[in-house]
Amino acid sequence: MLVIILLASFLELILPNGKIKPFVRFAIGLFILISILNPVLNFLNSDKDWHLDLWNYNEKILNEEEILKSGIQINEQLISNSDEIIKEKLAGQISAVAMLVEGIETVETKLVLSSNGELSTISLLVSPEILASDNNEKQLEIFSTNKILKDEEKERLVNKILNIMENMYGLDSSNIKIEFKEG
Amino acid sequence: MEIAQIVGLALVTTILLLILRQEKPVMAVVLSIVFSIIVFTLMMGKMGSIINVMKELTRRAEINYFFLATILKILGVAYLGEFAATICQDAGEEAVAKKVEFASKIIIAVLALPIIIAILESLLELMPR
Numbered sequence: 001m002l003v004i005i006l007l008a009s010f011l012e013l014i015l016p017n018g019k020i021k022p023f024v025r026f027a028i029g030l031f032i033l034i035s036i037l038n039p040v041l042n043f044l045n046s047d048k049d050w051h052l053d054l055w056n057y058n059e060k061i062l063n064e065e066e067i068l069k070s071g072i073q074i075n076e077q078l079i080s081n082s083d084e085i086i087k088e089k090l091a092g093q094i095s096a097v098a099m100l101v102e103g104i105e106t107v108e109t110k111l112v113l114s115s116n117g118e119l120s121t122i123s124l125l126v127s128p129e130i131l132a133s134d135n136n137e138k139q140l141e142i143f144s145t146n147k148i149l150k151d152e153e154k155e156r157l158v159n160k161i162l163n164i165m166e167n168m169y170g171l172d173s174s175n176i177k178i179e180f181k182e183g
Numbered sequence: 184m185e186i187a188q189i190v191g192l193a194l195v196t197t198i199l200l201l202i203l204r205q206e207k208p209v210m211a212v213v214l215s216i217v218f219s220i221i222v223f224t225l226m227m228g229k230m231g232s233i234i235n236v237m238k239e240l241t242r243r244a245e246i247n248y249f250f251l252a253t254i255l256k257i258l259g260v261a262y263l264g265e266f267a268a269t270i271c272q273d274a275g276e277e278a279v280a281k282k283v284e285f286a287s288k289i290i291i292a293v294l295a296l297p298i299i300i301a302i303l304e305s306l307l308e309l310m311p312r
Binding site: 003004006007010011014015016017018019020021023024026027028030031033034035037038039040041044045 | 233237240241243244245246247250251253254257258261262264265268269284287288291292294295298299301302305306308309
């Protein structure tokens, strides 16, 4: 208020003396009026929530937290997806290696990965090669004619597979489970 | 001391004008215009400092600068109009001086219009609906 009066007085002081003076005084009067009216209106409209931005700011922080949370979730999902793919590929690879052992027809592999993505357990379900009665002599040596594998044959296959897996993947034999699909 | 310079210049110009007005009235008008321009130019810097102080005051008082700018424009128009009207009167052209004053008044009124509208809007907001 004091500043407005000071300004008005100062402007009045530097007014040119002439016929235009009343017009300029009128304009200065308007200036004083609007300068006083503006704060009055602001005060009267003070019931409005002018601090809305502050609340928005808090809300924004919450949103950021949510975004971060969902970002972490997506990241975890991507890692688990990639783990699944690796698991699948590795299982295929292990099956292929196991099938190279003489006397094995098919191998189904199940893997267990540790939390840091390392191979911890291998489970192999082996289908031995079933021989026809009139097939070559070598196969006759391995498998019995009644289509059931003898224990010594099984042991030989298990030892061979275990040996390969231990050497290839650096696993302990206790972490490798081999089962035979029979019948 | 700038005032001494201006006073000296004014005295010399007045003496020259007294002589020239009888001998060559046209040259007298030219001299009067030149003197006005010189004084105006000399005062420009001072006016700038006054305006700067006013700007600072309005900023501190949180008054919309637009209104002060309008008032300063009005002041400028008034000063220029007065200068021109006085020169025209000195030259004996009363009619031209009147036209300059008229133009100044109209321009001032037009410049004051936004302030009038702002006041009206404020008053309308104050009115109960």
